[in-house]
Amino acid sequence: MQRLPGLDTLRAAAIVWVMLFHSWVVGGLGPHFGWLSRYGWVGVDIFFVLSGFLIGAQVLAPLARGEWLDLVDFYQRRAYRIVPAFAVVLALYVWAPAVREFEGLAPWWQFATFSLNLLIDYNAQPAFSHAWSLCVEEHFYVLFPLLAMGLARWRSGAALKGVALALVLGGIAVRTTLWLHDRALDPPRNWYIEDLYFPTWSRLDGLLTGVLLAALKVFRPQLWTRAQAHATVAMWGGLVMLALAFWLFRDRLAWLPNAFGWPLLSAAIGLLVFAAAGPGSAIGRWHVWGARPVASISYSLYLTHKIAFHLVQVGWGERLHGIALFGLYALAALAAGGALHLLVERPGLRLRQRRAAQRAIPAAA
Structure with missing residues (x-):
């Protein structure tokens, strides 16, 4: 598959932003760098839109070719991509408590069944809690192909639009109901994280945006090509909408951003992904130095960066300060992510390629 520099740039920016945001587990970046991490949680939403676009395609x-989707092949490919690295990191969290950024860890089976984002007791079990977004992705991998095949039977653009509208309005209604309910009762737990931020049904906007972009590219390629002529306009429009979303999310716990902010944020990122998916805009043309290797190991970085931060804090937190400590955090995260990618993730991908080649031989015969 052709690598698009714009998408690599967005993926690299997303994982770096996430890591900056998660620096709070070791006390934050300090007053001089705190502004870098304020909206770092948006990195996950960038990943959601990218995943919806790439997996959707x-x-x-x-x-679109009138063929039937091979579900077994699709699920196997996703398993080879996701499970090996995730299993290794989960084993570290379960069997080596010293690497945990916090003591409390949810039961291993919540991670293994990708139900953590629905069942977690966040105040008591914050370790490896960033796996919540992987749970959302897994639910998407399981359910979206089935929904797509069902919609393909109808061959109706109106059906797709109806489902998309229902998901957007349903998300607004669900989040509003949950916010009003929990705000009124104020239960003695982190209800914002557990009921609004982590659950899959509250976080479908980004994946939906990516899927709609993929549907446009796959089912209306001529329209996609014509629209790409305006990629620069889309890029600037996305940046303006992103600024508006940031303004709306000034108070992340308020009702307005939680009801309407997620669709707005996802649409903004969708415009940036559209602009990055071709050479028609600056973000799509530029080969940002370092973006491709960071994007290549972004999954492993996501899994391991909190471990790296914690180990640096334990070993050097009292000895180094400022830029030196910040740089050591970055090097440790890159080293941990790179090691997991080379030793586990890449062999899993090679095994996937070999299995695909083996299945292709009898099919060709």
């Missing part, structure tokens, strides 16, 4: 491409 993989699922929809055979359906």
Whole structure:
């Protein structure tokens, strides 16, 4: 598959932003760098839109050709991509408590069944809690192909638009109901994280935006090509909308951003992904130095960066300060992510390629 520099740039920016945001687990970046991490949680939403676009295109491409999607092949490919590195990091969290950024860890089976984002007791079990977004992704991988095949039977653009509108309005209604309910009762737990921020049904806007972009590219390629002529306009429009979303999320716990902010934020990121998916804009053309290697190991970085931060804090937190400590955090995160990618993630991908080649031989015969 052709690598697009714009998408690599967005993926690299997303993981760096997430790591800056999660620096709070070791006390933050300090007053001089705190502004870098304020909106770092947006990095996860960038990943959601990218995933919806890239996985959506993989699922929809055979359906657009009138072929049936091989579900077994799709699920196996996702498993080879996700499970090996995740299993290794989960084993470290379970069997080596010294690497945990916090003591409390949810039961291992919540991670193994990708139900953590629905069942977690966040105040008591914050360690490895960033796996919540991987749970959302897994639910998407399981359910979206089935929904796509069902919609493909109808061959109706109106059905797709109806489902998309229902998901957006349903998300607004669900989040509003949960916010009003929990705000009134104020239960003695982190209800914002557990009921609004982590659950899959509250976080579908980004994935939906990516899927709609993929549907446009796959089912209306000529329209996609014509629209790409305006990629620069889309890029600037996305940046303006992103600024508006940031303004709306000044208070992340308020009702307005939680009701309407997520669709707005996802649409803004969607415009940036559209602009990055071709050479028609600055973000799509520029080969940012270091973006491609960071994007290549972004999954492993996501899994391991809190471990790296914690170990640096334990070993050097009292000895180094400022830029030196910040740089050591970055080097440790890159080293941990790179090691996991080279030793576990990449062999899993090679095994996936070999299995795919083996299945292709009898099919060709």
